[in-house]
Amino acid sequence: MTQEFKVLVVDDEPDIVRYLEHVLHRLGYRTASAGDGGEAVEKALNDPPDLILLDVMMPTMDGFAVCRSLRERPATRLIPVIVMTALEGIDNRVKLLEHGADDVLVKPVDERELVARIQGALTRKGELDQRLKELTRVQDHFAKFVPEAVRRLVLANPDAPDLDKQERDVTVLFVDISGYSRLAESVDPAHLNALVERYFGSFLDRITDAGGDINETSGDGFMAIFQDGDPVAHAARSVNAALMLLALTEALNQKEHDHPLAIHVGINSGPGLVGSTRFEGRRGTRWTFTASGIVTTLAARLASAAGDGEILAGPETVRRLGGRYRMERVGRERLKNITEAIEVHRIISPPSRR
16 A cells, blocks of 8 residues: 655745645645745645745745745654755855755756655655664564663663662562462463453553553562652552552452462662663563662562562661651561561551541
8 A cells, every 4th residue: 555645845835835845746645735944844734744945935934934844843843845946056056955855846846847746755654664663573572572761761861871789778579479379270371361461551550640660560569669759658668559559450350350469568778789780681681770788688588578468678668757657567577588677567558638
């Protein structure tokens, strides 16, 4: 199927606009028109065409200024522009090219040459659009293997992204599905996979909205890292996200009558080594974004110790929350692979607002 191109015709002479539209319609192209440069830029921004046929001598904004304005804006930078001008002399043509014109035709323009230039420009534009679509598709594919936090680091400094692990203050949140092993034995694998994807898909959106970075997901859980902002703020954001996940689980369970899920959460705050890790495999490179150290280990152990629908928090997270959340003291607990007993609290809810 032939691509349907749209051409914006820009000229302050109505007869010339009608003539060019007639030629373009005969070639099977859609058209739009503008009577001056300012209107042309506005229309190109609101509904970018595939090609612009541009006059030079116009009121409000001449062709030189239009070309410059189009090239300065990301939304219109790649639109090909063919200028038709009565200005003679090589200096004027060079100046137009320097301002961003792709091609310059001197009036009166031979129709056969005009058609050839238009078709050539649109063919190249179609090829460019196709390549950009392919690039976007490839980027979307690779995005599955590169966490959002790693992409942010690369975008911040593409030439030398700071991907090495550094010590930073973080709050780490672990979420696990309760009784996942029993579910795996009793539920059809395809149904269980769809069930977990539905719940986790909603969970991950909430974590991202709260400013957390997902480290990795497994069959029955995932880890999220909160680090932006001051220590008190990211501790509170992580707890708010956890409470939201519990509420969301209840809401999803209203629709899942056969196999409702329960989750349990562990949260801990403190210094950790934060950064990216790259794994090389036969099928390519996979990146993760993680925090390592005792802060992560303790958060994982708290999640393991939590019961259905519980959020257990370590002492540093509790200290940062102050009295702003309702919580219960569980006591000093000995957790697996943690040498000393840890003071543990159960997060119940934020304080009621009066």
